[in-house]
Amino acid sequence: MDFACRDVVSIRDFGKEEILYILDHAGKAMPVARGERRSDVLEGKILATLFFEPSTRTRLSFETAMLRLGGSVIGFADASGTSVAKGETLADTIRMAESYADAIVLRHPMEGAAKLAADFSTKPVINAGDGAGQHPTQTLLDLFTIKMEKGEIADNNIVLVGDLKYGRTVHSLTYALSLFGANITCVAPPTLQMPSEIVSHLKQMGGRFNQSESLESVIPGADVLYVTRIQKERFPDPEEYRKVENAYRIDNALLANAKRNLVVMHPLPRVNEIAPEVDLGPYARYFRQAFYGVPIRMAILSLILGKGEI
Ligand code: NCD
Numbered sequence: 578m579d580f581a582c583r584d585v586v587s588i589r590d591f592g593k594e595e596i597l598y599i600l601d602h603a604g605k606a607m608p609v610a611r612g613e614r615r616s617d618v619l620e621g622k623i624l625a626t627l628f629f630e631p632s633t634r635t636r637l638s639f640e641t642a643m644l645r646l647g648g649s650v651i652g653f654a655d656a657s658g659t660s661v662a663k664g665e666t667l668a669d670t671i672r673m674a675e676s677y678a679d680a681i682v683l684r685h686p687m688e689g690a691a692k693l694a695a696d697f698s699t700k701p702v703i704n705a706g707d708g709a710g711q712h713p714t715q716t717l718l719d720l721f722t723i724k725m726e727k728g729e730i731a732d733n734n735i736v737l738v739g740d741l742k743y744g745r746t747v748h749s750l751t752y753a754l755s756l757f758g759a760n761i762t763c764v765a766p767p768t769l770q771m772p773s774e775i776v777s778h779l780k781q782m783g784g785r786f787n788q789s790e791s792l793e794s795v796i797p798g799a800d801v802l803y804v805t806r807i808q809k810e811r812f813p814d815p816e817e818y819r820k821v822e823n824a825y826r827i828d829n830a831l832l833a834n835a836k837r838n839l840v841v842m843h844p845l846p847r848v849n850e851i852a853p854e855v856d857l858g859p860y861a862r863y864f865r866q867a868f869y870g871v872p873i874r875m876a877i878l879s880l881i882l883g884k885g886e887i
Pocket of ligand 1: 806845846
């Protein structure tokens with residue numbers, strides 16, 4: 578399996594065996610991710626993190642991953658302090674970053690931005706979210722979470738709830754789950770349902786798909802509840818956002834009929850969609866899920882930039 582110098586633009590760039598290999602590699606990286614063991618496999622390598630949209634976990638976990646492997650990080654968390662504010666094109670910014678760094682992590686509001694950057698860069702480009710498009714490394718950490726917390730990825734009833742139209746995490750996740758034969762139930766307001774091309778792909782791959790507006794009715798059968806934020810910044814009309822902003826809220830009362838071993842996930846940040854009381858209960862895994870971003874990003878960076886060892 579050869580990952581050297583590869584771009585990570587879409588989760589569809591990877592086959593099932595490759596995904597399982599990355600997850601396995603992340604499992605081995607856990608002691609280094611926790612800071613219990615040192616590694617210098619990326620010593621001398623530089624990662625550029627170019628964030629044109631807000632980020633907490635994705636940017637910081639990429640930086641942590643790089644630093645824990647002995648590498649260094651350059652970049653920006655806000656493009657307003659860069660030459661982008663002077664009118665520089667994305668293509669030129671990428672040309673500069675690739676001449677300074679060994680790999681580029683890019684988050685951008687425009688769907689397709691990572692593909693464009695990869696076309697302009699001879700160095701590997703990792704998509705950290707392109708508008709409402711894809712978020713492949715989030716999906717790898719989501720799959721890692723499911724594997725760690727449930728033992729297996731296949732054969733789980735996975736309920737995706739919230740903004741399935743604009744949410745890039747659920748787009749990438751659904752593509753990936755279609756490789757694993759999972760059963761997916763999408764719960765969203767009618768205006769925020771999963772794009773039809775992704776649903777068609779899932780069905781074509783033999784995945785089971787259901788759609789519902791009622792969270793109450795699907796909770797008892799769920800093994801994984803994947804909650805998402807309504808993506809306020811993607812709505813062309815603020816009035817449309819207002820109509821759906823509080824569409825779903827997960828609280829202990831709602832979870833009263835859940836399976837004993839239900840796992841509640843969220844890519845974070847959450848706004849109002851999960852009540853804080855759920856954090857203390859037996860189902861919450863979202864903070865652990867966010868930590869798993871470190872071993873997963875260590876695995877990706879070491880495979881792309883190094884010899885694959887950690
Ligand atoms: C997500 C994103 O940016 O798409 N956040 C993340 O990377 N963990 C989800 C979101 O912003 O709602």
